[in-house]
Each structure stands twice: as structure tokens, then as C-alpha cells.
Amino acid sequence: MPLLCFRSLLKKAFTFNETGPKHFFLNFNYPARRKANFFYWEHLFFKNLALLGLLLAVNVLLTGCSPDTPEKIRLVHQKRKVMLTAHRGASGVAPENTLAAIQKALDSPADFIEIDIHQTQDSQLVVMHDATLDRTTTGQGAIAAHTLADIKKLDAGSWFKPEFKNEQVPTLEEVLRLVKGRKKLLIELKKGRDFYPGMANQVIALLRQYRAREWCVLQSFHDEILQQIWQNEYHVPTHKLMVGKLPLLPVYFDTSLRFGSFDKYYRASAINVHYYFASRRFVKMVHNAGFKTFVWTVDDPAEINKLVNRGVDGIMSNAAATLAVE
Template sequence: MSERSGTGKIPVWSRLVPLPFLLFWMCACGDAGTPEKGITLKKNARKVSVIAHRGASGLAPENTLAAVRKAMETDADFIEVDVHQSKDNEVVVIHDATLDRTTTGTGRVSDFTLAELEKLDAGIKLDSAFAGERIPTLAQVLKAVKGKKKLLIELKKGEDDYYPGLEENTLRLIRENRAEEWCVLQSFYDPILERIWKADFVIQTHKLMVGKIPFLPIFIDHELKFGGFDRYSEATAINVHRYFASKAFIKSLHHQGFKTFIWTEDKPRNIQELFEIGADGVMTNHPELITR
């Protein structure tokens, strides 16, 4: 499935430009380094948010109920999770479109039914202490959180194409759990956001991207795009990688009416500095290191 016309999609020749794609790879795949000693955030005149990335994924297997429970014990304001869709159209919480990295399974998430996915171990690859952790459904995560924290849900794309009905199924689960006021949806992919905007204007949405190329009308989400951010006027925030989180860029986003949650930073001193230059939120794998 392709994006609708008029979204500023870069032409085919841009694929020959190696540097931006190399930057994308480095930014998307790099980690934030070894966590330091914890800190207490300095008091801030404005509201800022700490977001537990994939749950407290520095303490438990990412995107599992164990990671969600660990995150709920911290001072994090949000818990962030990622969702894909099973063969039988169940919304499941896992980061990759494939099972290989984080579970005992192999192949695409979309090739397995929920019953088949639930047989896989999603914890043992991190630590034998978490053997038996399963791939949770979004419904299970919603029931576990119950509004005690806010939930930031990233809607993913399949390995080959978009999941039919993922947006509607996610919205339905949020409504069934009366979670509209404490859930926020985000995605790198414009077609996903557009379908959410057409279906629901109550639940907040954030646009995910790597960042903007300085001094040029070019930005990177899952590809290079020309133009500005006015196309995302329905979103309340544009969330960028820490590499692009300069004071000037954050100020520019604020002037355009957007907040920004920066991803992903694990060093507490750097998290404090991001708040000091204007970030509204910071995603971290180690929310336990941040207290208020």
C-alpha cells in the first residue's frame, strides 16, 4: 500500500543518496549507551513527561507484561508499547514485524494466529529468569495499566504491507476499555495516522520521525520527505530521535504548535538536559533511574 498523493514523498532518485539513509540506520538502531546512576529531575515550570520505552525494557523483556509491570512501579508518566496484528486480526504487543529477535519463534507475526503466538516464549532470550513470558495482546496491556499511567501505543507496519484493520481494531480496544483519556497513538507511517484521523478525533496522535535535516525542507520518517509539518496538523506532537533534538529545532516545533517526545535516551543527565532545552517528554529504557 502506498501513501496518498500530495504527501511530499521523495522521488525514486533519492534512494541513490546514501548519507541520509545511513543516518536513519544509525539513529534507528543505535542504543543510548550504558545507563548511569539515577537522578531526581530538577523542578520544571512546565509539565514534562518520562516515557518508559517498550515498558521498563532495561529491567524486563521489552513489550511484555513483565516490562509493563516494572514500568508501573516507576515515576514514568507514560508506558510506550508497539503493536502488530496476528493472522486472525488480533492486536499484539511486539516491536518487530518478525518473531526472531525477541521470541522463540521465527517468521512474520502476521503469519501466526493469536493461539500460535501465545505458545512462544518472549522472555527467555533476555534472561532465563523471564522464561515463560508471552507476547501480550493490547487488550491485556490495557487491562494491566487501567489508567494508572498513560499509554503511548505505536502502530507498526507489517514486513511487506500495512495490516488491514489495525487502526480500527486498536481504537475499538481502547473504547472497550474506556481508555480514550489515557491513551495516545503514534506512528512513523502517514497512512496509519490518516486512517486514525478519519475514524477518531478524540484520541490524541503523535507523528514519529527520525528528524529534520537542518536548513533544508527535508525530514526523515521511514523515508526521506520534502516539505513542512503542516500536513500533521491533527497531531499534537512530533517525536524525534535524540540526535536531532536541538534547542532550535524543539523551539521551531513549539512555534508550529507541536509538542515533542524525544526517543530514546538512557543517560539520566542527558534526559535532564533534553528537558532543559525544551523537550516535553523523553523516552527511556530505564525509567527507574528517573525520580521526581
């Protein structure tokens, strides 16, 4: 009974939100009134979450400042190559999730190119991070409320720099044609206010059409989307995205607070977390469970080298096009 109460307390305590390309936060919704018979569990709760509260009660700034003389990064750990992933394409030098960013990522040292996809009103797959058009285009409102033709009329580049004016929002099909297996593509399947109908099957069909299953990986925060992929496709690798896991407790965060082990993700090849949670202990635990781990999103070379030394398998970075790699 106390464990059930504790689980209820945790679920009420946190809500995960992603506020843009560089920040996320956890809302602390802890009720003001405490019950005496929760004392032990509340004590354990605060003991294990003290560090988390210090780190994540405010927005976490994910990007570091580049020094005048960039530190080189070494993407090898115990003779094993660590995969550098261009987050939203080469988003440090071009507008995220555009063909310009994809092309610059193709010209970079990155091993993977990461993109995000949503579904339009007319069921077309477009490459954007947010569920709305407001932040990275001249449009407004939900992607799901606009047709592809409407979205193609928008400027998706000038918000970043004037030289990218009139850059369009690409479709997944356009990205597949551009990449052509020259690098691996890590595709995150997103959701809007609701889950997009049939999106997972659409993605799988496109990968088959372009013979891209050997060089694409699918990932999502949402278990419902991963289940749809697993039911219909056995050849494309999948990654489970989450914020992180609490040490010593069977508690982890994806879009909300969850309880239990990672056993139910046995069909995924990797568990990908925010780099603040990628301790040496966590990396060892994930590896012992049979998973790899790619961490998101870190641009500082010194921090990247620390993570490589901890044994992570992949680094997602906005700065993949500008990092100095040994």
C-alpha cells in the same frame, strides 16, 4: 528544475532502517557519477549533511552506561513537567513489550508507558516491536504469518533473562486491562511487509470498549496509518513519529526521506524524533508550529538533563524504572 533534481538526489541517497531496540542507520546510496549541472545542489547537500554523515553513517548506539552513582534527572523545565516514558515498558529490567515490563513500568516514576503493536494472521493485535518473532521469542517468521494461538505458545522472556522464561507475548487487550488508566499509554501502530488491514479501526474500537481514550495516545511513523486514525477518531491524541529533520531545509526522515513542512500533521499533538535531532532550534521550531515533541530513546541521565533544558516535552527511555528522579 534544479530543485526537482535535488529532491530526486536526496531520495536516492538515503534509506532508513531500524535494526533492533538500540540501533538505527541510514543507508547512503549516493550515485558515484555526478552531473555537472547539479554542482550547486550537491554542494548544498553535502554542506547540510556533513554532520549527519558523521553521526548516522554507522549504527547509533542509543543506550549509555550507568555510573556507579547515578546522576539524578530533573523532569521540570520552566515550571513545566516533562513526561518520562517507559519505552516498550520497563525494558531495561524486563523483556520488552511483555506484561512483566508493563507491570514494572506501572511501578516506576514513568508518566507514560510506550508499546508497539502488530496484527496476527487471524487479525488479533499483539504487543511486539519487530514484525518478526525471531529476536524476542522462541518462534520464527513474520507475526502476520502466525495465529494468536501459535504466538501464545512461544517464550518471550528467556532471551532477556532466565527468570522471565515462559513470559508470553501479550495482546493489546491484555495491556489495556492491566494498565486501567493508572498511567498514560503511548501505542505505536506498526506495519509488517504490508499494512495490516483494518488495524487502526481495531485499535480505536478497543479503546472505546475499555473507555481508554482519555489515557491513551496513538503514534506511528506511517502517514497512512495516521490518516486512518484521523478519519475515524477525533478524541484520541496522536503523535507523528520520525527520525528527525535537517536544519535549514524542508527535509525530514520517517521511514524514508520526505520533503515539505509539518503543516500536514496539524491534527497530531506532537512530533517525536530521535534525540540526536532534538536541538534547541528544533524544539523551538516545533513549539512555534503548535506541536509538542517527545524524543526517543535515551537512557543516560546527563543526556536526559540536556534535553530537558532544551525544552522537550517528553523523554522515552529504556531505563525509566531505574533512573533517579529528583
